[in-house]
Amino acid sequence: MAETLQIAFRGKAVVSESRHLLLSVSPGAIWIVVFLVLPSLYLMAVAFMTNGPYGLPQMPLTLDAFEQLAGFGFLGWSPGNLYTLLRSLWQTFLATVLVVIVAYPIAYYITTCREKWRAIMLLLVVVPSWTNQVIRTFGWMNLLAPGTPLSDAAQMLGLIPPNMGLYPSNFAVTLGLVYNFLPFMVLPLYAAFEKLDTAQVQAAQDLYASPVRAFWHAVFPQTLPGLLAGTVLVAIPAFGMYVIPELLGGGKGMMLGNLVANQFAGGSNWPLGAAGAILMLIATFIGLFAMRRIGKRLGGGEEVVI
Amino acid sequence: MFSDSTTTRMGESCMSDSASAAKVETPSPASRRADDVGETSERTRREPSSIELKGLHKRFGRDTVALDDVDLTIEAGEFFTLLGPSGCGKTTLLRILAGLEEPDDGRLLIGGEDITDIPPHRRSVNTVFQSYALFPHLSVRDNLAFGLRMRGESAAERRRKVDEVAEFIQLGSLVERRVDQLSGGQRQRIALARALICEPNVLLLDEPLSALDAGLRGQLQVELQRIQKRLGMTFVFVTHDQDEAMVMSDRIAVLDAGIIQQVGTPNEVYEHPRNAFVARFMGHDNLFAIHASQEDWVDTELGRLRLDPAEQRQEQEGWLLVRPETLELNADLSEDYNRLEGQVRERLYRGSRVEYRLEVNGVTVMATASNVGQRLHNVGDKVAVGVHPEDLVRVAS
Amino acid sequence: MKKRTLQRGLSGFWWLTLVFLYLPLAVVVFFSFNAANSAARFTGFSLRWYERLLGNEQIISAFWNSLVLAIVSSVIALAIGCLIGYGMYRHRHRKLGWLIVLIYLPIVLPDIVFGISEMAFFVSVHRHTGLLQPGLLTMIISHVTFQIPFVALIVYSRLVGLDPTLFEAAKDLYATPVKRAWHFLLPTIKPALISAFFLSFTLSIDDFVISFFTSGPESATLPIYIWGAIKKGVTPEINAIAALMIGAVALAAMLSLLFNRQGQR
Numbered sequence: 001m002a003e004t005l006q007i008a009f010r011g012k013a014v015v016s017e018s019r020h021l022l023l024s025v026s027p028g029a030i031w032i033v034v035f036l037v038l039p040s041l042y043l044m045a046v047a048f049m050t051n052g053p054y055g056l057p058q059m060p061l062t063l064d065a066f067e068q069l070a071g072f073g074f075l076g077w078s079p080g081n082l083y084t085l086l087r088s089l090w091q092t093f094l095a096t097v098l099v100v101i102v103a104y105p106i107a108y109y110i111t112t113c114r115e116k117w118r119a120i121m122l123l124l125v126v127v128p129s130w131t132n133q134v135i136r137t138f139g140w141m142n143l144l145a146p147g148t149p150l151s152d153a154a155q156m157l158g159l160i161p162p163n164m165g166l167y168p169s170n171f172a173v174t175l176g177l178v179y180n181f182l183p184f185m186v187l188p189l190y191a192a193f194e195k196l197d198t199a200q201v202q203a204a205q206d207l208y209a210s211p212v213r214a215f216w217h218a219v220f221p222q223t224l225p226g227l228l229a230g231t232v233l234v235a236i237p238a239f240g241m242y243v244i245p246e247l248l249g250g251g252k253g254m255m256l257g258n259l260v261a262n263q264f265a266g267g268s269n270w271p272l273g274a275a276g277a278i279l280m281l282i283a284t285f286i287g288l289f290a291m292r293r294i295g296k297r298l299g300g301g302e303e304v305v306i
Numbered sequence: 307m308f309s310d311s312t313t314t315r316m317g318e319s320c321m322s323d324s325a326s327a328a329k330v331e332t333p334s335p336a337s338r339r340a341d342d343v344g345e346t347s348e349r350t351r352r353e354p355s356s357i358e359l360k361g362l363h364k365r366f367g368r369d370t371v372a373l374d375d376v377d378l379t380i381e382a383g384e385f386f387t388l389l390g391p392s393g394c395g396k397t398t399l400l401r402i403l404a405g406l407e408e409p410d411d412g413r414l415l416i417g418g419e420d421i422t423d424i425p426p427h428r429r430s431v432n433t434v435f436q437s438y439a440l441f442p443h444l445s446v447r448d449n450l451a452f453g454l455r456m457r458g459e460s461a462a463e464r465r466r467k468v469d470e471v472a473e474f475i476q477l478g479s480l481v482e483r484r485v486d487q488l489s490g491g492q493r494q495r496i497a498l499a500r501a502l503i504c505e506p507n508v509l510l511l512d513e514p515l516s517a518l519d520a521g522l523r524g525q526l527q528v529e530l531q532r533i534q535k536r537l538g539m540t541f542v543f544v545t546h547d548q549d550e551a552m553v554m555s556d557r558i559a560v561l562d563a564g565i566i567q568q569v570g571t572p573n574e575v576y577e578h579p580r581n582a583f584v585a586r587f588m589g590h591d592n593l594f595a596i597h598a599s600q601e602d603w604v605d606t607e608l609g610r611l612r613l614d615p616a617e618q619r620q621e622q623e624g625w626l627l628v629r630p631e632t633l634e635l636n637a638d639l640s641e642d643y644n645r646l647e648g649q650v651r652e653r654l655y656r657g658s659r660v661e662y663r664l665e666v667n668g669v670t671v672m673a674t675a676s677n678v679g680q681r682l683h684n685v686g687d688k689v690a691v692g693v694h695p696e697d698l699v700r701v702a703s
Numbered sequence: 704m705k706k707r708t709l710q711r712g713l714s715g716f717w718w719l720t721l722v723f724l725y726l727p728l729a730v731v732v733f734f735s736f737n738a739a740n741s742a743a744r745f746t747g748f749s750l751r752w753y754e755r756l757l758g759n760e761q762i763i764s765a766f767w768n769s770l771v772l773a774i775v776s777s778v779i780a781l782a783i784g785c786l787i788g789y790g791m792y793r794h795r796h797r798k799l800g801w802l803i804v805l806i807y808l809p810i811v812l813p814d815i816v817f818g819i820s821e822m823a824f825f826v827s828v829h830r831h832t833g834l835l836q837p838g839l840l841t842m843i844i845s846h847v848t849f850q851i852p853f854v855a856l857i858v859y860s861r862l863v864g865l866d867p868t869l870f871e872a873a874k875d876l877y878a879t880p881v882k883r884a885w886h887f888l889l890p891t892i893k894p895a896l897i898s899a900f901f902l903s904f905t906l907s908i909d910d911f912v913i914s915f916f917t918s919g920p921e922s923a924t925l926p927i928y929i930w931g932a933i934k935k936g937v938t939p940e941i942n943a944i945a946a947l948m949i950g951a952v953a954l955a956a957m958l959s960l961l962f963n964r965q966g967q968r
Contacts, residue, residue: 017794024790025802028783028851032805035848039824040816046823056826106720109713121717123956128724130952134911134926135945138933139727142734142942147744179723240813242912247933257815264819264916274823277816284813406871426874427883439872443890453876456886504876 047274057270065271069279081259085279088256091170092239095177099185099234100227102178107189107226111196122190129183137176137247144172144248168250176244181237185230192226224298232291239287240280256280354383354540355417355430355507357403362412364398364564372398374564376412380542380557385534387543387551390561391587396544399561400510403542404433417507427456432501433510436517438493440485446496447481453504471503475533491522498530502537509534511543515550527553548588552576560584581702582625591672592628593701604700607669611644613698625701630661632697633673635689643692650687666691728949735942752943762944765928768839769908772924776846777903781896783847784854789888791855792862806856809849818916821845825917838919845917846910850903857902861895905955908948 047065052058071081110121128136143150146165154160166172196219204218205211242257249255256276263273357380364373372395380386388396401407402414405426414422421429432453440449448455450471451464459467472481477499480492488496494514501509511530515523531554534541545551551558552572559569560583568580579585585593594606602615606626613626639645648671652663660682662673673691683689738749756762787806791799809817825841828834835841873887889896911926918927925944932941 021790021794021797024786024793028787028855029802029805031783031851032808032848035824035844036809036812036817036820037805039820040812042827043816043820043823102720105713105716109717112710112713120960123960124721125724127952127956128728130905130909130955131728131949132909132911132926132929134930134933135731135948136727138929138941138945139731141933142730143727179727182720182724236811237813240815242815257813260819261815261912261916264822270823273819277819280813280816284811288811404871404875406874426871427877427879431875433872433875435868435872437866437868439866439868441869441872441887441891443893452873452878452886456877456879456882500876 043274043277046270047278049271051269051271057274065269065275068269068272069275084254084259085256087170087254088239091173091177091245091255092235094174095181095238096231096235098174098178099181100230103182103185103189103230104223104227107186107193110186110190111193122187125186126183129180133180133243134247136180137244140172140176140179141167141247144175167248168253170249170253172248173245173253173255176248177238177241180241180244181234184233188226188229188233189223190226192223196222225295228291228295228298232288236284236287239283353417354538356380356382357508357540357542358413358415358418359399360413360415362399362402362414363410364395364402364407365410371564373402373409376564376566378559378566378569380540382417382540383538385531385541385543385554385556387545387555387558388561389545389548389551389558389587391546394561395564396546396561397512398564400433400512400542400544403508404431404510405429406433430504430507431510432504432506432508433512434494434497434501434514436513438497438514440488440493440496440500442485444485446477446483446485446488449485449496450481450500450503452500457504467503471499475499475502490518491526494518494526498533502533502539506539508540508542511541513544513546516545516547523550530554560587562587577629578699579627579701585625585627585701590627590629592630593625594628594669596624596626596700599700602695604698608646608667608671611693611695611698613695613700624703627699627701628671628693629697629699630672630674631676632693633671634692635662635673635675635683637690637692639692643694644698646691646693648689648691650683650685650689653683653685655682662689664689664691731942732946732949734939735946737939737942740939752939755940756943756947759940761923762925762928762940765923765925768922769924769926772839772842772846772914773904773907776843776850776907777900779843780847780850780854780903781900784851784899785858785892785896787851787855788858788862791859795863806852809852814910814912817845817849818913821848821913822916836919837917837922839922841917841919842914842922842924845913846907849910849913850906853902853906854899857895857899858892861892865891901955901959 046057048061048063049057050060050062050064069081071077071079106125110118110125113121142148144166145151146163148165151160151165154166155162155164160166160169200222201214201218204214208214208217239255240257241255242261245253245255245258246261249258256279260273260276260280263269263276357378359376359378362373362376365371374395376395376399388399390396398407402409403416405421405424409422412422413420416429416431440446441452444452447468450468454464454467468481472478475495475498477495480488480496485493485496494517497514498511514530515526518526527550530541530543543551543554552575555572557569557571558575560567560575562583568575568584570578575584576588579588579590582593594608596604596606598605603610603612604626608626608628611626634643646666648664648666650662651665651670654661654663657677659674659676662675662683664671664673671691734745735752736748736750737745738747738751739745787802791802791806812820821841821844822837825835825837829836835844869887869891870883873883878886911930914924915927915930918924923931925948929941929945932938
C-alpha cells in the first residue's frame with residue numbers, strides 16, 4: 001500500500017516536471033512554429049504551385065517554378081539565372097576571403113593591446129554594424145558615386161571609364177559585403193586569439209627557426225575554430241544578401257537574394273521566388289552542415305557552430 | 307600572496323576574539339534571546355530536534371544506488387558527522403534531510419514529526435552549502451536576512467537578528483560589505499551565519515570547510531564545534547576528511563556505497579572499526595589477514611598473536627588491526643606482550659613523532675613512536691617489536 | 704626589432720581599417736549639413752535639411768512606427784524568450800534537441816527567406832480569414848520571432864553561469880516558488896534581461912529586410928522610408944535622418960561603454 005502510494009506520488013512529481021517544461025517553453029515554441037515554421041513550409045509548398053495573376057500562387061502543383069529558375073522560359077533557355085547564382089557564389093567566396101584577410105590581423109592586433117583598450121577597440125569595430133544596413137550602404141553610395149574623390153581617382157588610374165562612378169558595380173557589392181561582415185569575423189577570431197596558449201607559441205618559437213613556420217604550426221591551428229565560426233557568420237548571410245546588391249550592384253550585380261525578393265516585392269512570380277528560396281535554404285544547410293563536420297574534426301565542434 | 311596572508315590573519319584575529327569572548331562570561335545567545343523576546347516568539351524557545359531515518363532508499367537513474375536502506379537516529383543537540391569517500395551517499399543523505407532530494411522510499415522524521423513530503427522551504431532545517439551559495443545580487447546584510455524575510459519577519463526584527471548574529475559570530479564590519487569583497491573564509495562565516503540566524507531545528511553542513519586552506523580550516527573546526535555547543539543545536543556535518551570528523555563530532559556515521567558501515571563516537575570508530583572499509587578509511591594501514599583463530603589467539607601473516615578474549619568474534623576470517631602507535635620498539639616489555647622480530651626499512655621523521663616502516667616476517671608493518679627521549683632507530687636496524695594483546699582488534703572483512 | 708616593425712605595421716593597418724569602417728558614416732553625417740542639394744560637393748554649413756525633416760509627416764510617422772515596433776516587440780520577446788531560457792536551463796539535463804533546432808531556426812534562416820515566408824504567410828492568412836492584415840501588427844509578430852532566440856540564449860547563458868546551489872539555498876531559506884522567482888531569480892538575471900532588451904531593441908531598429916516584406920502601406924519604418932527615398936532618387940533629407948540615426952547609435956555605444964565600465968568596477 002505504502003509502496004503504491006510512493007509510486008503514485010513520484011509519478012505525479014514527474015508529470016509536474018514535464019508540465020513545467022511545457023509551460024515555460026511552449027509559448028515561445030508555439031510562436032516560432034506558427035510564425036516561422038509554418039510560413040516556411042507554406043513557402044516551400046508555394047514553390048510547387050502555378051503562378052497566377054498578380055504573382056499569387058494557384059493550384060495545380062507543378063515544377064514550372066524550378067524550370068524557370070533553371071532558366072527555361074517562353075523564349076527557350078537563357079543563362080541569366082545561372083549567372084546570378086554563380087555571381088552569388090563568387091561574391092560570397094570573394095567577400096569571405098577578403099574579410100578574413102582584413103579581420104585576422106585586426107583581431108590579433110587587438111589582443112596585443114593593453115587590456116583596458118581592448119573592449120573599446122572591439123566596440124569601435126562593432127558600432128558601425130549597429131547602424132541600419134540601408135544607411136551604411138547609403139554611405140557607400142555617397143562615397144562611390146560619380147564625381148566623388150574616390151571615383152575621380154579611379155578614373156585617373158583608368159580603372160573606370162570617364163564620368164562614371166565606382167557604383168553600381170560588382171566591385172561596389174564586394175566592398176559593401178566586406179564592410180558589412182567585417183565585425184562578424186573579428187569577434188570570433190578575437191576570442192580565439194585571446195584563448196591562445198602562449199606556452200605553445202613559445203615552444204614553437206624555440207622549435208622552428210622561422211617565425212612563419214612557428215605561426216603556421218602553433219598559432220594558426222589554434223585560431224581555426226574562430227575562423228570557422230566567423231566563416232559561418234559571414235558566408236551564410238552574405239549568400240542571401242539582398243540590400244547591398246540591390247543598392248550598389250545595379251542590374252549586372254544582382255545576386256540570388258535579389259532574384260528571390262523581386263518576385264515578391266514586385267509581386268510578379270511567387271512560385272519562382274519560393275523556388276529560389278528553397279535553393280538558398282539548401283545552400284545554407286549544406287554550408288552549416290559542412291562547417292559542423294569540419295568543426296567536429298577540429299575538435300570542440302560544438303562551440304564552433306551552434 | 308598578500309591577500310592570502312591577510313586572509314589568514316583576518317581569520318586569526320577573529321579567532322582570538324571569539325576565543326576571548328568565549329572565556330569572558332557572556333550570556334549564551336540562546337538564553338539571551340529568551341530574555342529579550344520573552345514568551346512572544348515560539349521559534350526562540352524551540353528545543354533542538356532529533357532526526358530519525360527509516361529505511362531510506364535513493365537511486366539515480368537505473369543503476370546508481372545512492373542510499374540503500376538507511377536507518378539512522380541522530381540525537382537532539384548532537385554534532386553528528388556523515389563521513390565517507392565521494393559518491394558514498396553522504397551528500398545525498400544530507401540533501402534528503404534538507405528536502406532538496408526526495409527519497410524513493412523510506413521516511414524521515416525530525417523532532418518526531420514525519421517531514422518526508424514537506425518541501426524544503428517549509429522545513430525548519432537550514433544548510434551551509436559547500437560553495438556557500440551567497441546571493442551575488444544582495445549585500446552581506448541582505449544575504450543574512452534573506453531567510454527571515456522569506457518567512458515574513460518585520461524589517462526591525464530582521465535588523466535586530468542580523469546584528470545579534472553578527473556579534474555572535476564576530477562578523478564585525480563584514481555585514482556592510484558586498485559579497486564579492488569577501489575572502490573564502492569570510493564567505494564561509496557569512497554562510498554559517500545566514501543559516502544560523504533562522505534558528506533551525508537542525509543545521510546541515512555540506513563540507514563547509516573543504517575550500518579553505520589547512521590553517522584556516524583548523525581554526526574554523528574548533529570554532530564550529532564551539533558554536534554548536536553554545537547553541538545546543540543539532541548539527542549534521544558532511545565530510546570526507548576523517549581527521550576533521552574526529553576533531554568535531556560527538557558521533558560519526560561512516561558510509562560507503564549507500565550503506566552505513568558504522569555509527570559511533572570518534573574513538574569507537576577509530577579504535578574499533580567494524581570492518582576493513584572503516585578501518586582503511588580511518589587511515590589504518592596495518593591490517594593483516596587472519597588465517598585461523600581460536601579463543602585467545604589468531605594466525606596472521608605476522609605469525610601467531612595472542613589477543614584479548616573479549617575481542618573474539620563469531621567469524622573465523624577477517625582482519626587483524628594493529629594500530630601503529632600501539633607497537634613498542636626495543637622496549638622492556640612484560641610477558642603479556644606479543645613479541646616479534648623486525649627490521650627498519652624506512653624512517654619518516656615527523657617532529658613530534660617518528661614513523662617507521664618495518665619488515666616483520668616478510669610483511670610490511672607501520673609503527674609510530676612519539677619522539678620523547680628515545681634513541682631513533684636507523685634504517686637497517688633490527689628491532690624487537692612488542693604489542694599488547696588488548697591493543698589488537700579484529701575487523702570483519 | 705623585427706617585432707616592433709610588425710607591431711607598427713599592425714597599428715597602421717588598424718587605423719586604416721577604422722577609416723574604412725567610419726568613412727561611409729562620416730560622409731553621411733557630413734553631407735547632412737551641406738547647404739547644397741548635392742552629395743558630391745560641400746558648399747556650406749546649413750541645418751536646412753534637419754528643418755525640412757521636422758516638417759515631413761511621413762518621416763515623423765516612420766519614426767514613431769520604428770519606435771513602437773522596437774519597444775513592443777522587445778517587450779513581448781523578453782517575456783517569451785525569458786521563459787524559454789529558464790525552461791531550457793531547468794531542463795538542461797533532458798534531451799531538448801528539438802527545442803534547440805527550433806530556437807536556432809530564426810537565427811540561421813537567411814533574412815530574405817525569413818521575410819518572404821512571413822509575407823507569403825500573412826498575405827494568404829489575410830486573404831482567407833481577413834486577419835493579420837500586413838501592417839504594424841505583422842511586423843511586430845515577425846520581429847518577436849527573430850528576437851526570441853537571442854533573449855532565450857542570453858537568459859540561458861546567464862543561468863548556466865550561476866552556481867546551481869543558489870537555487871537550493873533559496874529553497875532552503877524558506878522561499879516559496881513565487882518568492883524564489885521574485886526575490887531570487889529575477890534580481891539575479893536582471894543584467895541579462897537588460898542586455899537582452901537592448902539587443903532586441905537594436906535588432907529591431909537595425910532590421911530592414913524582414914520589416915520590408917511584412918509592412919503594410921501605413922506602417923513604414925525609418926529604414927523603409929529611407930529605402931524608398933533612395934530608390935526614388937537621393938535627397939539630402941535622407942542624409943539628415945540617417946545622420947540622426949547614426950547619432951543615436953553613437954549615443955548607445957557611449958552608454959554601453961559607460962555601463963560596462965561600471966559593471967567592471
